[in-house]
Each structure stands twice: as C-alpha cells, then as structure tokens.
Amino acid sequence: MSTVYNLKREVEKPARLTGGHRLCAGCGAGVVVAGVLRALNNEDRAVVVNATSCLEVSTFMYPYTAYMDSFIHSAFENSAATCSGVEAAYNALQRRGKVDGTVKFITFAGDGGTYDIGFQSLSGAMERGHDMVYVCYDNEAYMNTGIQRSSSTPRFARTTTSPVGSVGQGKKQNKKDLTEILVAHNIPYVAQTAPLGNFKDLHSKSYKAIYTEGPCFLNILSPCPRGWDYPMAKLAEITKLAVDTCVWPLFEVEEGVWHLSYTPKKKLPVEEFLRPQGRFRHMFQPGNEWMIAEAQAYVDQKWERLLERTGA
Amino acid sequence: MSHRLSGNEAVAYAMKQINPDVMGAFPITPSTEIPEYFADYVANGEVNTEYVAVESEHSSMSVCIAAQAAGARSVCATSSCGLALMYELLYVAASCRLPITLACVNRALSGPININHDYSDSMGARDSGWIQIYAENNQEAYDNFLMAMPIGETPNVRLPVMACMDGFITSHAVENIELLETDAVRRFIGEYNPEHYLLKKENPLAVGPYDISPYYMEHKVLEAEAMKAAKARILEVAAAFEKISGRHYGLFEEYRMEDAELALVLMGSTAGTAKAAIDKLREDGVKAGLVKIRVFRPFPGEELARALAGTRAVAVMDKSEGFSANGGPLFAETCGALYGLKERPHLIDIVYGLGGRDVRVEDIEKVFGRLANIAATGETGPVYVHMGQRSREEIA
Incomplete structure (x- = not known):
C-alpha cells in the first residue's frame, strides 16, 4: 500500500461488500464494513465473520450473500470464538500443506454482540492471541431486536428497555468503556474510529489492524437512524458531531502506546451532538438542564483522561 | 495389541x-x-x-x-x-x-x-x-x-x-x-x-x-x-x-434375544450388569434377554420393533428422567417403535441410576421378576416407576 491515502484510488478497488444488501438507508454499519474491507490488499483473501446482528441478517439472507469473500455466521455471542476457529483451521491446514496464500480473518459484531453477550468470547479470543481483527460496529443499543439498551448505550439515551416516562429518564448508567478494556488485554493494536470525512482515519486503522500480526480490535462508531432517531441523510453529520464534541474520540493504542488521532479545532458542547437525536429529546425539556450538564461533565472527564494518557 | x-x-x-x-x-x-x-x-x-x-x-x-x-x-x-x-x-x-x-x-x-x-x-x-x-x-x-x-x-x-x-x-x-x-x-x-x-x-x-x-x-x-x-x-x-x-457392531446389540420372552431395553454400561443377571436367570430357565441400544440417533425404531416382536413383557430402563410425566426418553422412543406391531409386548419404564446411583445384578433380577409377573398375569401395573426410590422417612 502506498503510504499516501487516496480516497479515489481506494474506492476504485473491487468492492468486497457489494450493494444490494438490506441495511437501512442512513445506517452506519454498511459504510463501516465496506470501509474496513477496503483496507484489504486486492490480492489477499479474507474470511468474514458476523455475530447475529442487523448486519448479518441484512447481508446474508439465503440464498444471497453481499460478501465477495468467504463468510461465516454461527450465533450471537460467539463471533470471536468463531473467528478463532477459522484461524485455527487455517494454521492447521497450512501446516499440512492444504491451504496457501494470505488469508485474513475479520469479525464484525454490534455492541450487543461485543460489549454484552459476546464479551467472554471476545476476551478469550484476544487472550489466546489469534491472528484476527475484531470490529465492533457500535450503534449503542440492540438495534436488530428493535432498540433495547446495551452496556454501550450512553446515559440518558431512550431505548425501549430504558424508556422515558414520568419517573424514568432513559438509561441510568454511563456507557461501558470497552475500548479501554481491550487495551487492558495487552494486544498489539486497539483503536477507536468512525466513518468520518474522507475515511482516512477508518482506513488507516483498518489497514493497521488487518496487517498487524496477532489479535487487533477496532471500535467503530456506527450511527443508527432508527435507534438514534435522526433523519437518515444526516449520518455523516451526526458522526462528525460525535467526534467534534469528544463524545467519541479517535485514538489508537499500538503495543500499549496511546496516541490521539484527532483533536477538534474547537471542542463543541455535547448538546450539539445530543440535540439532533430523538433518543435524547427529553434532555432538552425545561427542568432537565442538569442532564446535559452531567453528560457534559462526563465527556469532559473522559476527554481529559484520554489527553493525559496520550500525552496530547 | x-x-x-x-x-x-x-x-x-x-x-x-x-x-x-x-x-x-x-x-x-x-x-x-x-x-x-x-x-x-x-x-x-x-x-x-x-x-x-x-x-x-x-x-x-x-x-x-x-x-x-x-x-x-x-x-x-x-x-x-x-x-x-x-x-x-x-x-x-x-x-x-x-x-x-x-x-x-x-x-x-x-x-x-x-x-x-x-x-x-x-x-x-x-x-x-x-x-x-x-x-x-x-x-x-x-x-x-x-x-x-x-x-x-x-x-x-x-x-x-x-x-x-x-x-x-x-x-x-x-x-x-x-x-x-x-x-x-x-x-x-x-x-x-x-x-x-x-x-x-x-x-x-x-x-x-x-x-x-x-x-x-x-x-x-x-x-x-x-x-x-x-x-x-x-x-x-x-x-x-x-x-x-474383528469386532461386530450394529444399531443395537441383542443379548440372548433368540427366544426371549422377557426383555430389557437400555443403554451403556448397565448392559454389562444386565448380561450377568440374564446369564443367571437363564440358568434358572427364565427366557430373559436384552437389547442394548448403541445408536440412539438415528433411532432404530423398525429394527427394535422386530427384535422385540416375539417378547411378552419388556422393561425400558431410562437413566435420565425427562420430566415428561409420561416416562423417560428411551421409553418414549421404544413405545413409538412398538406401536406398529400387531401384537405388542407389555411395556413398562423404569427410571434408575440418576446422578450415578448404582444398579446391581440383583436390581436387574428384580426387574425381570416383575416382567415375569406381568407376563403371567397380563397385568402391567404401574407403567412408569423409579427404581430403588427411598421414602422421605428413610432419607430423613
């Protein structure tokens, strides 16, 4: 790969996730998956793994698959173990001269399949050190079943299992910091990115993750127009606001060394990100100003900690 | 070797x-x-x-x-x-x-x-x-x-x-x-x-x-x-x-079933115990036999029906409960298999050995005793029972 990123050249590569899949218009998942797979060198093969998710049911509905590469889906909570099984088979068959050529192993799972039900399987696979990439497309709730809270759902967000009512004010807990937990696994590469701008950040992190030996983890923000309740044309705008408010900072940790990928020229107030989304609408009711203040304080605290860690 | x-x-x-x-x-x-x-x-x-x-x-x-x-x-x-x-x-x-x-x-x-x-x-x-x-x-x-x-x-x-x-x-x-x-x-x-x-x-x-x-x-x-x-x-x-x-295997093993009138249907290591009991009973002239199920899936229903067709009373021994309130899983399969026979043997289910409780040769002999009684009287009695179950008083 040329060291200089060129979007035009990248999008001219043959697509590995083809059009015609059934994801919603304005969904981040398809954009994320296409963006990650684009980082594969043309001559390399891949086996793509999915956890049960919107992505899986939308990209492989029998008898049609949207993937040009080999693909396996087994269940909801085992995509990391599944990927490690494919990688184990590759090692065994290569040792016995039954397979040749470079094959990369890439798992995609939502936040429910990663932060919650697939957490054990993920931790196990990372600890064992399989040569694989695990990508969480994080849309901050169980969207495939119709918008239920996960441990990735941010505080105050309205979901069908953290509703807003006369007493309830959306989710009570803050979002689990999964990226940090993955860093604690001491794996070669962990990064947080988003489908942003010309996709340079997502592309270069995907390339590093795919071509770094050993287990690598990408946490990629993946806005959901249904669950977040925003107009579907605003995917890019919402993503940009998440990054510019520092709600979703972009950083990477290579061999334990933290590096901040992007510092907003002007750090926007968190309400810029919250306001366009229906899931946070109740935070803007009179009397609920404290919610916005607490959300801001939480983002500020996490951001300061990240700046310390990255030495930025 | x-x-x-x-x-x-x-x-x-x-x-x-x-x-x-x-x-x-x-x-x-x-x-x-x-x-x-x-x-x-x-x-x-x-x-x-x-x-x-x-x-x-x-x-x-x-x-x-x-x-x-x-x-x-x-x-x-x-x-x-x-x-x-x-x-x-x-x-x-x-x-x-x-x-x-x-x-x-x-x-x-x-x-x-x-x-x-x-x-x-x-x-x-x-x-x-x-x-x-x-x-x-x-x-x-x-x-x-x-x-x-x-x-x-x-x-x-x-x-x-x-x-x-x-x-x-x-x-x-x-x-x-x-x-x-x-x-x-x-x-x-x-x-x-x-x-x-x-x-x-x-x-x-x-x-x-x-x-x-x-x-x-x-x-x-x-x-x-x-x-x-x-x-x-x-x-x-x-x-x-x-x-x-040199070792022969089928879907199940028939032990002394050629002329058996009383038979057991069971699985696994209990077969060894059952064979010892059957050998003893045969010495006393009891026409006892055993079908040891080897392959449970696919279930050899037709073959099992043929094997049991000549018997008069059969006890299925289930080493798992199943909680169907209607007998254990091996019993259900055996019932299903025998239904197609024109003349069916009497059939009972004995749930035994749960959680590793031992089953002895004399326990198997008792089962055959019950089968002999069923064959003689034509009265099946309770169809679904638990072997060696102690009373609450005994346990306390």
Whole structure:
C-alpha cells in the first residue's frame, strides 16, 4: 500500500461488500464494513465473520450473500470464538500443506454482540492471541431486536428497555468503556474510529489492524437512524458531531502506546451532538438542564483522561 | 495389541491416532482427561493438531463449527453442563452439516450439582440433529470414536457425531482393550476432503445465513433425510470396522434375544450388569434377554420393533428422567417403535441410576421378576416407576 491515502484510488478497488444488501438507508454499519474491507490488499483473501446482528441478517439472507469473500455466521455471542476457529483451521491446514496464500480473518459484531453477550468470547479470543481483527460496529443499543439498551448505550439515551416516562429518564448508567478494556488485554493494536470525512482515519486503522500480526480490535462508531432517531441523510453529520464534541474520540493504542488521532479545532458542547437525536429529546425539556450538564461533565472527564494518557 | 486404558484415555488415544486438524478444549468433570491427554500429545509433538484451549464449552463448540466449516477436521470433548452450554451451537453444527466429532462423557445435569453418571445431558441434546452412539465399555468407547468420522463425513450424511460413554463408570475405570495400529486407523478414517469449505481458494463459501420461511423448511427436511441416511451408513462403517478389528457392531446389540420372552431395553454400561443377571436367570430357565441400544440417533425404531416382536413383557430402563410425566426418553422412543406391531409386548419404564446411583445384578433380577409377573398375569401395573426410590422417612 502506498503510504499516501487516496480516497479515489481506494474506492476504485473491487468492492468486497457489494450493494444490494438490506441495511437501512442512513445506517452506519454498511459504510463501516465496506470501509474496513477496503483496507484489504486486492490480492489477499479474507474470511468474514458476523455475530447475529442487523448486519448479518441484512447481508446474508439465503440464498444471497453481499460478501465477495468467504463468510461465516454461527450465533450471537460467539463471533470471536468463531473467528478463532477459522484461524485455527487455517494454521492447521497450512501446516499440512492444504491451504496457501494470505488469508485474513475479520469479525464484525454490534455492541450487543461485543460489549454484552459476546464479551467472554471476545476476551478469550484476544487472550489466546489469534491472528484476527475484531470490529465492533457500535450503534449503542440492540438495534436488530428493535432498540433495547446495551452496556454501550450512553446515559440518558431512550431505548425501549430504558424508556422515558414520568419517573424514568432513559438509561441510568454511563456507557461501558470497552475500548479501554481491550487495551487492558495487552494486544498489539486497539483503536477507536468512525466513518468520518474522507475515511482516512477508518482506513488507516483498518489497514493497521488487518496487517498487524496477532489479535487487533477496532471500535467503530456506527450511527443508527432508527435507534438514534435522526433523519437518515444526516449520518455523516451526526458522526462528525460525535467526534467534534469528544463524545467519541479517535485514538489508537499500538503495543500499549496511546496516541490521539484527532483533536477538534474547537471542542463543541455535547448538546450539539445530543440535540439532533430523538433518543435524547427529553434532555432538552425545561427542568432537565442538569442532564446535559452531567453528560457534559462526563465527556469532559473522559476527554481529559484520554489527553493525559496520550500525552496530547 | 492389548492395553490397559481408562475410557477417557482410550478416546484420547483414538484422537491421537486420528491426528485431527483442530481441537477445541475445555475442562469439565468427567471428560477433563481427554483434553489433558491430548495436550500431552501436542506438547510431545505426537500430533500436529491446532489445540485451542478456549474459555468455555460454548467457545469450544464455536471453534469446532468454524474450523470444520473452514475445511478442518475438528474434535472436542465435554460432559453435563458443558454440553448444556453448547446446546444452541449443537443445532448450528448439525444444520450447517458439519461432521464434528464430540466425545460426550455422560454426567448428570445440575441441579443439584452432581458429577456422576446418567444420560440427562445427551438426552437433552437428542433432538439437535447429532448422531448419538453410546458405548457399553472402554473398548466400545474407543471403537465408536474411530467409527464416528467415516459415518459423519459421508456426503449423504454430513452430520456431527456424539460418541458417548458413561461418566466415571467407563471414563475412569481401567480395562484391557484392543487398540488398532495407527496406520490401520489412518487408512480407515481417510483424509477429510470436503467439497466446499471457507478456505477453498477457488470458490468462496458463505455459511450460516438468515434463512426465511420459503427456505428454512426445505433445509430442515434435508437434515432429516441425512439423519435417515445415517442408519445405513452406520452399518456400512461397522462392517468395514469389523474387517480390520474383528469386532461386530450394529444399531443395537441383542443379548440372548433368540427366544426371549422377557426383555430389557437400555443403554451403556448397565448392559454389562444386565448380561450377568440374564446369564443367571437363564440358568434358572427364565427366557430373559436384552437389547442394548448403541445408536440412539438415528433411532432404530423398525429394527427394535422386530427384535422385540416375539417378547411378552419388556422393561425400558431410562437413566435420565425427562420430566415428561409420561416416562423417560428411551421409553418414549421404544413405545413409538412398538406401536406398529400387531401384537405388542407389555411395556413398562423404569427410571434408575440418576446422578450415578448404582444398579446391581440383583436390581436387574428384580426387574425381570416383575416382567415375569406381568407376563403371567397380563397385568402391567404401574407403567412408569423409579427404581430403588427411598421414602422421605428413610432419607430423613
């Protein structure tokens, strides 16, 4: 790969996730998956793994698959173990001269399949050190079943299992910091990115993750127009606001060394990100100003900690 | 060559002779020794299997599913709650038509937690689409494991196989058994060369779709047809195995059934106890016999009906409860099998041995005593009973 990123050249590569899949218009998942797979060198093969998710049911509905590469889906909570099984088979068959050529192993799972039900399987696979990439497309709730809270759902967000009512004010807990937990696994590469701008950040992190030996983890923000309740044309705008408010900072940790990928020229107030989304609408009711203040304080605290860690 | 081996060691040794591509390994009593022995083979370079020591049985089965789909021959071992944790994936393995081989060392399910033998674990998985073959002793545990792959990997079968043995009774007791030479084993098992697999360079494969109503049922019927086809294949493989081992296997074993009027239907190591009881009773002129079910899935219904057609009274002995309020799972299958007979024997169900409770020769003799009474009087009495159940007062 040329060291200089060129979007035009990248999008001219043959697509590995083809059009015609059934994801919603304005969904981040398809954009994320296409963006990650684009980082594969043309001559390399891949086996793509999915956890049960919107992505899986939308990209492989029998008898049609949207993937040009080999693909396996087994269940909801085992995509990391599944990927490690494919990688184990590759090692065994290569040792016995039954397979040749470079094959990369890439798992995609939502936040429910990663932060919650697939957490054990993920931790196990990372600890064992399989040569694989695990990508969480994080849309901050169980969207495939119709918008239920996960441990990735941010505080105050309205979901069908953290509703807003006369007493309830959306989710009570803050979002689990999964990226940090993955860093604690001491794996070669962990990064947080988003489908942003010309996709340079997502592309270069995907390339590093795919071509770094050993287990690598990408946490990629993946806005959901249904669950977040925003107009579907605003995917890019919402993503940009998440990054510019520092709600979703972009950083990477290579061999334990933290590096901040992007510092907003002007750090926007968190309400810029919250306001366009229906899931946070109740935070803007009179009397609920404290919610916005607490959300801001939480983002500020996490951001300061990240700046310390990255030495930025 | 004769060797003194425990059931676990015999199965681990079979795995070593096979040298599978991938093993998903996780400990649970009483199957733990299998991955332990195998880890030694790996550490000593006696096999070049990719040994994946995972963090749960759910992941060991996930690894096996993925590896087998990728084109690798995969094995694992488990028991009890470990099998229960795999349940979701047992169905995935079978529906993806992946001929994984699982050594199931049967143990009672929690709760209450109990580490000893009964069949509540694999009986819970009886409808998962796996072939299930049960061993009476260490020799059969070894032999059945060797026959599993030639059965499961056949193109018109392509189903996973659970090779079961009784926890502790078989898995930990040491017996003299005959082992085959490794070369003979390798020739018998052959190479695993699936037509389609994930790592095939020429033609990418997609496995595990979202399957909608217009297709799902067709896929399930194909799976059902494969299970039907497995019956003939099991017998073919048994015939081929007999040629290299001299040991004969069928879908079940009939013991002194030629002229039997009173018969038992049961599985596993209890068969040894039952055979001893039958030999004693035969000396007294009682026409007693036994059908030891070896293959529970596919269930040999028609064959069993023929075997029991001449009997007057039959006791099914279930070593798992089932909680159907209508008898255990082996009883239900046997009832179903016998229904087509014009003249049916009297049939009772005796649930016994739960959580490893011992069953002795005299217990079996009592069962035959009851069968003799049923045959003489024509009165069946209670159809579904629990053997050796103590009263509340006795327990207190």
